[in-house]
Amino acid sequence: MTIALRDIAERPGAALVRRINLAVVVFLVFYLAVGLLQPNYLEPAGAMNFLRRAAPLAILAAGQLFVLVSGGFDLSVGSLVTLTVIGGSMLTANDPSNTWWAIAALYAIGLAVGLINGAVVAYLRTPSIIATLGMLLAINGVAMTWSGGSPRGYLPDNFRMFGRFVFHDVPFTRIFPLAIVVLAVVAVLAWWGLHGTVFGRRVFAVGDNARAAQLAGVRVDFVRIGVFAISALAAVTAGIMLGGFGGVSVDVGAGLELQAIAACVVGGVQLMGGRGAVVGAIAGALTMTALFTLLTLLGWPQPLKETAQGLILIIAVAFGAWRRRRTG
Amino acid sequence: MSSAAESLPARSQRRSVNAPLLLLVGSVALYIGVALATGQSMMLHVEGIVGLLQRMVGLGIVAVGQTFAILAGSIDLSVANMISVAAVLASFIMQGRPDMMLPAVAAVLAVSAVVGVVNGALISRLQVNPLIATLGVGLVLQGLLSASFTNFAGSVPPEFQAFAYGALGPAPYSVIGLFVLALAASLLLRATKFGAHLYAVGGNAEGARLAGIRTDLVTIGAHVLCSLCAGLTGLYLASRLRSGAPWVGRDGVYDLESIAVVVIGGTLLAGGRGGVWGTLAGVLLFAVLDASFNMLGVSAYSKLVLRGAIVIAAVAAYTFRSRDLVA
Numbered sequence: 006m007t008i009a010l011r012d013i014a015e016r017p018g019a020a021l022v023r024r025i026n027l028a029v030v031v032f033l034v035f036y037l038a039v040g041l042l043q044p045n046y047l048e049p050a051g052a053m054n055f056l057r058r059a060a061p062l063a064i065l066a067a068g069q070l071f072v073l074v075s076g077g078f079d080l081s082v083g084s085l086v087t088l089t090v091i092g093g094s095m096l097t098a099n100d101p102s103n104t105w106w107a108i109a110a111l112y113a114i115g116l117a118v119g120l121i122n123g124a125v126v127a128y129l130r131t132p133s134i135i136a137t138l139g140m141l142l143a144i145n146g147v148a149m150t151w152s153g154g155s156p157r158g159y160l161p162d163n164f165r166m167f168g169r170f171v172f173h174d175v176p177f178t179r180i181f182p183l184a185i186v187v188l189a190v191v192a193v194l195a196w197w198g199l200h201g202t203v204f205g206r207r208v209f210a211v212g213d214n215a216r217a218a219q220l221a222g223v224r225v226d227f228v229r230i231g232v233f234a235i236s237a238l239a240a241v242t243a244g245i246m247l248g249g250f251g252g253v254s255v256d257v258g259a260g261l262e263l264q265a266i267a268a269c270v271v272g273g274v275q276l277m278g279g280r281g282a283v284v285g286a287i288a289g290a291l292t293m294t295a296l297f298t299l300l301t302l303l304g305w306p307q308p309l310k311e312t313a314q315g316l317i318l319i320i321a322v323a324f325g326a327w328r329r330r331r332t333g
Numbered sequence: 334m335s336s337a338a339e340s341l342p343a344r345s346q347r348r349s350v351n352a353p354l355l356l357l358v359g360s361v362a363l364y365i366g367v368a369l370a371t372g373q374s375m376m377l378h379v380e381g382i383v384g385l386l387q388r389m390v391g392l393g394i395v396a397v398g399q400t401f402a403i404l405a406g407s408i409d410l411s412v413a414n415m416i417s418v419a420a421v422l423a424s425f426i427m428q429g430r431p432d433m434m435l436p437a438v439a440a441v442l443a444v445s446a447v448v449g450v451v452n453g454a455l456i457s458r459l460q461v462n463p464l465i466a467t468l469g470v471g472l473v474l475q476g477l478l479s480a481s482f483t484n485f486a487g488s489v490p491p492e493f494q495a496f497a498y499g500a501l502g503p504a505p506y507s508v509i510g511l512f513v514l515a516l517a518a519s520l521l522l523r524a525t526k527f528g529a530h531l532y533a534v535g536g537n538a539e540g541a542r543l544a545g546i547r548t549d550l551v552t553i554g555a556h557v558l559c560s561l562c563a564g565l566t567g568l569y570l571a572s573r574l575r576s577g578a579p580w581v582g583r584d585g586v587y588d589l590e591s592i593a594v595v596v597i598g599g600t601l602l603a604g605g606r607g608g609v610w611g612t613l614a615g616v617l618l619f620a621v622l623d624a625s626f627n628m629l630g631v632s633a634y635s636k637l638v639l640r641g642a643i644v645i646a647a648v649a650a651y652t653f654r655s656r657d658l659v660a
Contacts, residue, residue, distance in 0.1 A: 055490050070382035075660060076660030077660040078464075110473035123647065125645055126659065126660070128653070129645075129649035129651045129652060129653045130649070130652040130653055130657060130658075130659050131645060131648050131653075131659070132596075132602050132648070132652075132654050132659050132660070133659070133660055134464075134592075134602070135592075135596060135602070135644065135645065135648045136645055136648075137594065138589050138592075138593070138641075139641040139642065139643075139644040139648075140594075140645075141641070142637050142638070142640050142641030142644065143637065143638045143640075143641030144641075145637055146635060146636070146637030146639075146640075146641065147634075147638055149634035149637065150632070150634040150635060150638070154633075155632065162348075173372075211660075212660070216658060216660035219658065225658055229627055229660075243349070263468065270465060272635050276462045276464065276465065276601065277462070277660070278660060280353065306384045306480045307479075308475070308476045308477075308478075308479030308480040309477070309480045310476065311472045311475050311476035311479070312473045312475075312476030312477055312480070313474060313476070314469075314472050314476075315469035315471065315472030315473035315474075315476065316469065316473060317472065318465050318468065318469040318472070319455060319465065319466060319469035320459060321440060321469070322461045322462055322465045322466070322469075323455070323459040323460070324460045326459065326460035326461060327459070327460075330460065
């Protein structure tokens with residue numbers, strides 16, 4: 006009660022400032038720095054290209070967000086991205102007419118992975134870190150076995166278009182990548198799912214206090230299975246887009262699970278559940294991409310990007326913890 | 334986390350006592366069974382068994398350290414990167430010269446201790462989630478290391494290779510070292526004030542704090558021990574590979590595997606319950622699985638799939654009867 010009263014008594018300006026997601030501000034600062042170093046990025050076409058490159062990570066972060074808000078972790082998404090790219094090249098076998106059913110099959114595989122993750126956590130009571138870690142190892146093994154260890158060939162052009170295709174001669178921005186459309190659709194779906202449905206409320210309730218949610222009649226098991234399925238479907242989507250970016254390789258997805266979690270953390274999502282927003286997760290993903298771009302422009306060697314990623318992770322979480330301690 | 338202790342104290346205590354023994358018996362039975370079934374009885378002779386035990390050393394040392402971190406209710410994801418740093422630092426300082434062995438070992442242990450203090454301080458003082466704190470520190474270490482070294486750096490002198498290749502009769506120094514380390518760790522947990530405080534902090538940090546325990550110092554201590562063990566693993570790998578490269582830790586997946594064997598060994602991921610011997614039994618299971626896959630001629634990729642399934646199954650064997658809600 007006292008907390009609520011204090012909130013009301015607060016100056017209205019402060020409340021407004023707190024409503025704006027901090028990650029959005031951080032992203033704008035980073036992006037401005039990128040723009041100062043390379044003015045192309047400040048032009049509409051440059052911004053469009055930036056968004057295109059950030060799209061897969063933003064989609065992964067939007068999926069991971071559901072799992073994080075429910076209090077879990079999904080470490081298997083990076084390997085699922087790899088499996089999607091390799092599986093895509095194996096299923097289509099260079100024939101564009103195979104693309105559509107191949108994509109359907111990949112989503113089916115992803116859904117199965119998500120359901121298994123969720124069921125292992127919900128029914129076998131295995132902590133999700135361990136469950137999805139085991140899944141990561143298993144999926145990597147499947148991807149390697151499927152491709153014989155050395156994936157070859159290319160994805161057909163109509164498979165690659167989701168990551169690669171760009172509308173030309175668009176007014177104002179001149180170019181408009183299809184990837185941004187995919188990102189926008191995913192973002193709206195995620196926003197609606199988490200902030201606009203009963204399911205979304207239950208995800209927050211389970212993440213905040215699973216026991217209390219259960220006593221209030223929430224089927225915790227269904228919520229858990231749902232969030233892992235959403236995360237896995239997001240991973241397949243990101244994989245399809247990344248397949249359009251580059252070639253087929255066994256390490257397309259390596260490390261993406263940590264980047265997605267990092268993006269959410271930068272976006273103000275609270276680990277162990279109960280707090281987070283889609284705007285934050287996507288802003289976090291854009292911030293990470295802007296940071297990597299900035300370091301490339303500054304000519305930092307590739308490995309130091311990891312160092313920067315580590316520092317920004319620690320700072321983001323330490324800042325979040327400090328703010329929570331201060332506001333109670 | 335606390336409801337686990339409330340709902341099923343008796344049963345989980347009984348299980349955690351039996352877990353190491355059960356794992357030990359199961360692993361030994363599996364090993365003997367596979368060796369007999371594939372007709373490779375030489376694997377049951379002294380050399381075969383010594384080879385099996387030697388498989389345990391690298392993962393075993395770091396897993397003993399990880400046990401401290403997890404018992405304290407924390408976790409350490411930076412160990413794999415710490416191992417790479419230690420291996421490269423050791424061989425870079427030694428440059429094949431026996432007289433540089435002591436300074437190199439001292440430098441590695443000092444760096445490990447500092448990394449442990451940083452991990453512990455981030456977690457206990459700045460209240461950073463342990464997963465993120467240690468993941469971040471690991472990324473920082475790996476980035477700095479890979480930016481400075483791109484390949485095998487320096488080499489270790491033959492005298493230092495004795496650590497991995499020397500033996501006392503049939504027993505390699507490294508295996509003896511692992512068991513001495515485990516014994517020391519077990520004594521530290523069972524017979525010292527620090528050990529008691531560690532269990533208290535892992536079981537209920539707030540309760541421990543109210544009881545007057547300096548929980549921050551305990552967390553820092555656990556992380557220092559964990560990082561020191563990772564440093565030792567790095568030294569062992571440098572000795573075995575005769576040099577250190579910036580990818581040795583990550584290639585071994587020591588971060589995730591050390592956590593997996595600790596949990597398989599019956600230590601609660603939430604902290605406060607478990608022990609070193611269970612961890613060692615978990616390491617033995619992994620070594621037996623490796624050896625069995627080799628004897629059965631399982632392909633490298635199928636091994637990955639099986640390993641993933643076994644990690645989940647082994648942990649689920651502890652957890653599936655619990656009525657606790659986990660995330």
